[in-house]
Amino acid sequence: MDARKTRLDEKQALSIVSDVDEIYVSKGKNVVHIDLRHEKPGKEALSALLLGPTGNLRAPTLKKGRTLVVGFDPVTYEKLFA
Numbered sequence: 001m002d003a004r005k006t007r008l009d010e011k012q013a014l015s016i017v018s019d020v021d022e023i024y025v026s027k028g029k030n031v032v033h034i035d036l037r038h039e040k041p042g043k044e045a046l047s048a049l050l051l052g053p054t055g056n057l058r059a060p061t062l063k064k065g066r067t068l069v070v071g072f073d074p075v076t077y078e079k080l081f082a
Helices: 010-017 043-050 074-081
Strands: 022-027 030-035 061-064 067-070
Touching (some): 022 074, 067 074
Antiparallel strands (some): 061 067
């Protein structure tokens, strides 16, 4: 799914999280890694990470297996997709 073409609102974006074990979120030069097997962030915390200023899922967003990657960070992409 292409988050730039298919807009997902908060409810839809949070439903994706139920199918993953890890989330990597790139914001600027920072990467936040959440291991959902050990951490249980609240809905507001997840929404703040996943949604852009329009209230839709940020792009690019990729899902590989049980890992969700939001935003672009070359080091994270190399680690997960190489």
